[in-house]
Amino acid sequence: QSVLTQPPSVSGALGQRVTISCTGSRSNIGAGYDVWWYQQLPGTAPKLLISFNTNRPSGVPDRFSGSKSGTSASLAITGLQAEDEADYYCQSYDSTLKGDFVFGTGTKVTVL
Amino acid sequence: QVQLVQSGSELKKPGASVKISCKASGYSFTNYAINWVRQAPGQGLQWMGWINTNTGNPIYAQGSTGRFVFSLDTSVSTAYLQIRSLKADDSAVYYCARGRPDTFDVWGLGTMVTVSS
Numbered sequence: 131q132s133v134l135t136q137p138p139s140v141s142g143a144l145g146q147r148v149t150i151s152c153t154g155s156r157s158n159i160g161a162g163y164d165v166w167w168y169q170q171l172p173g174t175a176p177k178l179l180i181s182f183n184t185n186r187p188s189g190v191p192d193r194f195s196g197s198k199s200g201t202s203a204s205l206a207i208t209g210l211q212a213e214d215e216a217d218y219y220c221q222s223y224d225s226t227l228k229g230d231f232v233f234g235t236g237t238k239v240t241v242l
Numbered sequence: 243q244v245q246l247v248q249s250g251s252e253l254k255k256p257g258a259s260v261k262i263s264c265k266a267s268g269y270s271f272t273n274y275a276i277n278w279v280r281q282a283p284g285q286g287l288q289w290m291g292w293i294n295t296n297t298g299n300p301i302y303a304q305g306s307t308g309r310f311v312f313s314l315d316t317s318v319s320t321a322y323l324q325i326r327s328l329k330a331d332d333s334a335v336y337y338c339a340r341g342r343p344d345t346f347d348v349w350g351l352g353t354m355v356t357v358s359s
Contacts, residue, residue, distance in 0.1 A: 132286065166345060168287075175337055175349040176279075176287065187347065219287050221346075227304045231277070231344070236286040 133158055133224050134234035141240040142210045150237045152203040152220030158232065160201035163223040167196055167205045170217040179218070180205065207239070215241045244268035246276075246338050246350035253356045254328050261324040262353045264338030271319035272296050275343035278312065278323050281352075282334040290336075292343040293321060301343075328357045 135153045142148040152165065159165060167180035178187055180196035183203065193208045203222075207214055220234035249263040264276060278290040291302040293312040300312035311324040325332055336353050339346035 164344070168346070170287075175352050176339075176346070177349070178345065178347045181345045181347075221287075221289075223344075230303050231289040233279075233287040233289060 132235045133226075133232050134220055134222060136218075136220060136234040136237040138235070139238045139240065141242055142207075143242045144210055144212065146210050147206060147208045148210060148239060149207075150205045150218050150220075150239070152205070152222075152234045154201050154203075154222060154224075156201060157226045158201075158222045158224040159198065159203055161225055163225075165196065165198050165203040166221040167194075167203075168219045168221065169214075170219065171213075172216070176219065210239075210241055212241050215239055244340075244348050246340060246348055248336075248338060248350035248353045251354040251356070253358065255359055256328055256330060256357055258328050258357075259324060259326045260328060260355055261322055262336055262338075262355070264321045264323070264350050266319040266321070266340070269340075271316060274340045276312075276314075276321040277339045277341045277343060277346055278310075279337045279339055279346075280334045281337070282331070285334075290323075292341065294343075295321070325355070328355075330357050333357045 164182045168176040169179045170176045183198040184196045195206045218237045224232045247265045272295045275292045277292040293300045309326045313322045338350045340348040
C-alpha cells in the first residue's frame with residue numbers, strides 16, 4: 131500500500147489536457163519533500179519525466195508540466211498525443227519510512 | 243552513451259537464490275548511486291533501496307526482509323542485486339536506476355525473475 135495515491139486511470143481525447151494527481155500527507159509531500167514523475171510506456175522501463183517538482187529533463191516535451199501544493203502534486207499533459215498513452219508514477223520521500231523513496235500507486239493514461 | 247545494461251531473465255525454484263547484474267557505461271560509475279526497483283506483474287513500482295557506489299554502503303527500504311543484498315564490483319562498473327530464499331511472490335521485473343540517489347535519470351531495461359517449482 132503506497133503512501134502516495136494516484137487515480138487508477140485518466141483519459142482524454144487527442145489534443146486535450148489531462149492532469150494526474152498525487153496525494154500524499156504531512157510526512158511526505160506536505161513535509162516539503164520534492165516530487166518526481168516517471169512515464170512507463172507499455173512493456174518498457176520507466177523514464178524520468180519531471181524532477182524536483184517542476185523541472186523537465188532535456189528531451190522531455192514541454193507539454194508535460196509538474197506542480198506541487200500542500201500535500202499534493204500534479205502532472206499535467208497538454209495537447210495529448212497518442213504516444214502519451216502510458217502509466218505514470220509520482221515519487222517522493224517519506225519521513226515515516228526514515229527517508230525511503232516511495233512511488234505513487236500509478237495512473238494509466240488512455241488517449242481516446 | 244550513458245546506459246545501464248542488466249542481465250537476462252531468470253527462472254528459479256522456490257528457496258533458491260538469484261543474482262542480477264547492472265553494468266554501467268558512458269559515465270563515471272562512482273559519481274552516481276544505483277537504486278533497485280521492482281515491479282510485480284501488473285503492479286506498480288516498488289523502491290527496494292540503493293547502494294552508494296563510492297563506499298559500497300547499501301540502504302534497504304524499510305520493511306525489507308533481509309533477503310535482498312546489494313553489492314558492487316567497481317572494477318567493472320557493475321552493481322548486483324542478490325535475492326536469497328526466493329518465494330513465488332518475488333516473481334517480478336527488477337530494475338536498476340542511476341540516481342544521486344534521487345532523480346532516477348537512467349534506467350536499465352529490467353530483469354525478469356520468475357520463481358516457480
